Amino acid sequence: MTYENLLTATDNGVLTITINRPDKLNALNKKTVSEISEAIKAAKDNADVKAIIITGSGPKSFVAGADIAEFVGLSVEQGKALAKMGQDAFRSIETCPKPVIAAVNGFALGGGCELSMACHLRVASENAKFGQPEVNLGLIAGYGGTQRLIQYIGKTKAAELHMTADMINAEQALTLGLVNYVVPADQLIAKCLEIIEKIKSKSPKAITGVINSVNAYFENGMDGFNAEIEEFGKCFATEDFKEGTSAFLEKRKANFTGK
Ligand code: COA
Numbered sequence: 001m002t003y004e005n006l007l008t009a010t011d012n013g014v015l016t017i018t019i020n021r022p023d024k025l026n027a028l029n030k031k032t033v034s035e036i037s038e039a040i041k042a043a044k045d046n047a048d049v050k051a052i053i054i055t056g057s058g059p060k061s062f063v064a065g066a067d068i069a070e071f072v073g074l075s076v077e078q079g080k081a082l083a084k085m086g087q088d089a090f091r092s093i094e095t096c097p098k099p100v101i102a103a104v105n106g107f108a109l110g111g112g113c114e115l116s117m118a119c120h121l122r123v124a125s126e127n128a129k130f131g132q133p134e135v136n137l138g139l140i141a142g143y144g145g146t147q148r149l150i151q152y153i154g155k156t157k158a159a160e161l162h163m164t165a166d167m168i169n170a171e172q173a174l175t176l177g178l179v180n181y182v183v184p185a186d187q188l189i190a191k192c193l194e195i196i197e198k199i200k201s202k203s204p205k206a207i208t209g210v211i212n213s214v215n216a217y218f219e220n221g222m223d224g225f226n227a228e229i230e231e232f233g234k235c236f237a238t239e240d241f242k243e244g245t246s247a248f249l250e251k252r253k254a255n256f257t258g259k
Contacts, residue, residue: 063112
């Protein structure tokens with residue numbers, strides 16, 4: 001299958017999905033999100049695919065977030081629909097019965113951090129940077145980030161990262177438990193393949209059992225994902241959201257008024 005914004009290649013049972021919008025630092029527009037869903041669905045149904053790597057095109061960015069240009073002019077309802085679409089796509093990664101590893105090769109911000117967190121494992125290159133900077137735009141995370149970041153690093157640090165919009169580097173992400181490994185950029189895919197080789201030698205059914213059971217631990221908290229959709233949507237009615245997104249697109253600092 002060919003995609004507009006993804007490159008896909010299967011080698012030795014490993015499907016590599018590369019988000020391919022390098023001019024926009026691989027920002028996730030709606031088309032890309034829906035293509036990710038399609039690629040994951042196709043991989044689930046393809047017996048030749050045993051494991052999946054998701055990475056970004058170019059040396060600088062995994063994914064620098066949802067595509068901010070597409071936020072302009074959205075209503076509250078459209079905002080909620082966007083969050084639901086992103087959450088559903090990322091949930092399809094999390095519930096994929098085959099192991100999915102994020103090879104985080106640079107910026108993993110906003111939707112990029114959320115995409116990496118939807119994968120079962122994360123390997124980061126030394127230049128990777130993680131963050132949830134949506135508040136800079138008068139927004140909150142909407143693709144599961146308010147929920148999954150807590151799952152990985154706990155409420156204390158997750159609340160700080162969401163509220164300050166601070167970026168953390170790969171070593172900090174490792175210390176916090178957000179990533180499994182940090183490696184030099186030129187060893188990123190090799191490290192993912194090394195992990196996959198280990199997993200591939202086990203029973204695929206047992207691996208699916210691990211994925212389902214690990215996911216089940218968090219499923220009582222599913223209400224939080226709905227709260228995120230509501231709160232993400234509400235942001236679209238605020239002056240601050242209009243100011244935040246305009247400021248980013250006009251390459252200036254936002255001046256928030258609380259309206
Ligand atoms: N949505 C849309 N476009 C984006 C984007 C996003 N999330 N992130 C980067 N881009 C675009 C920029 O607008 C720019 O496009 P242009 O060349 O047409 O002007 C291009 O990608 C390169 O980005 P630039 O900002 O020039 O690169 P940089 O190295 O100076 O800064 C970042 C890199 C990641 C710090 C910066 O791009 C950034 O802050 N991005 C937004 C991150 C964010 O808020 N994500 C959450 C969104 S909900």
